[in-house]
Amino acid sequence: MLGGVSSLVLALIAGMIIFVLAKAWPSFSENGLSWFAGGHDVDVELQAIFDGSVDGEYTLHAWPLLWGTLLTTGFAMLIGIVFSTLAAIFLVEFAPERVRRVMEPAIRLLAAVPSVVYGLLGLLILVPFVNDLIGDERRESVGFVVQLNGNSLLVGTLVLVVMISPIMIAIIAEALRGVPKSWLEGSAALGVNRWRTITKIGLRTIRPAIVAAAVLATARALGEAIMLSMVSGSRGFAPNPLDGLTFFFEPVRPLAATIVDNSEGLSRGTLGDTLYAFGALLLISSALLSMAGYAAKLPMRKYGIRS
Numbered sequence: 666m667l668g669g670v671s672s673l674v675l676a677l678i679a680g681m682i683i684f685v686l687a688k689a690w691p692s693f694s695e696n697g698l699s700w701f702a703g704g705h706d707v708d709v710e711l712q713a714i715f716d717g718s719v720d721g722e723y724t725l726h727a728w729p730l731l732w733g734t735l736l737t738t739g740f741a742m743l744i745g746i747v748f749s750t751l752a753a754i755f756l757v758e759f760a761p762e763r764v765r766r767v768m769e770p771a772i773r774l775l776a777a778v779p780s781v782v783y784g785l786l787g788l789l790i791l792v793p794f795v796n797d798l799i800g801d802e803r804r805e806s807v808g809f810v811v812q813l814n815g816n817s818l819l820v821g822t823l824v825l826v827v828m829i830s831p832i833m834i835a836i837i838a839e840a841l842r843g844v845p846k847s848w849l850e851g852s853a854a855l856g857v858n859r860w861r862t863i864t865k866i867g868l869r870t871i872r873p874a875i876v877a878a879a880v881l882a883t884a885r886a887l888g889e890a891i892m893l894s895m896v897s898g899s900r901g902f903a904p905n906p907l908d909g910l911t912f913f914f915e916p917v918r919p920l921a922a923t924i925v926d927n928s929e930g931l932s933r934g935t936l937g938d939t940l941y942a943f944g945a946l947l948l949i950s951s952a953l954l955s956m957a958g959y960a961a962k963l964p965m966r967k968y969g970i971r972s
Contacts, residue, residue, distance in 0.1 A: 696725050737897065773835065815914075825889060880955060890924060902916050
């Protein structure tokens, strides 16, 4: 019976993948490699597809959406993995018992908060704060290209870090608790201080768990839609790193947020195909991410480390 249930789950996953790829193929085949290119206003192209002003042939250049997805996910992971690792070390090794009893339930609670709540807090607190930081001179410097109003890559990244960090903290902290005490005590007996012991022995031992935490958090960041739609600017614009600090104040719209913003067009033929193409890319990215995480853990098995 358990084998049958497992086979059913695999069949459902395979069916989902086949269905999404089949629905997405017309969009890729219509545009070819230009689908991944930039240089055009993707919002105008999506609106034209939605309005039905294109007849049979249509063009789509989705690079701004791909770039927005890479930026929000990449920056959130870079910040989140460092913050989460340090927070887990503090929670397990240095926090007083009284602090630990408060922090652990709070972290689990943060992991369960719906994304729309994070989006609402970001919209009401962070967006106005960032809007005040921008300044008139910075607005005017890019005003002929894009309007800066606080909804930005910076806000989207910061809120996304808050969303994915509890997951990573919980996984890394639990893994640290599983490190054999004799290993840590042996290091302490040699006169090594606690910080060096936990970083040189504890973190090296739980590298598979850190990889797993990063994979799970990145998957959530890739698929986050509602919150980013609320606070990141929700515009198909590709921020330019050459703009300096202004780069972080420019709006973005990742693929998942684009699907939500245009969800009413799923039944509209060509637009539906386009949205399925966005979903197919997210699906393929998650699959590649899982395989990369598995490959990263393989070299560690020669040390007898498994996860």
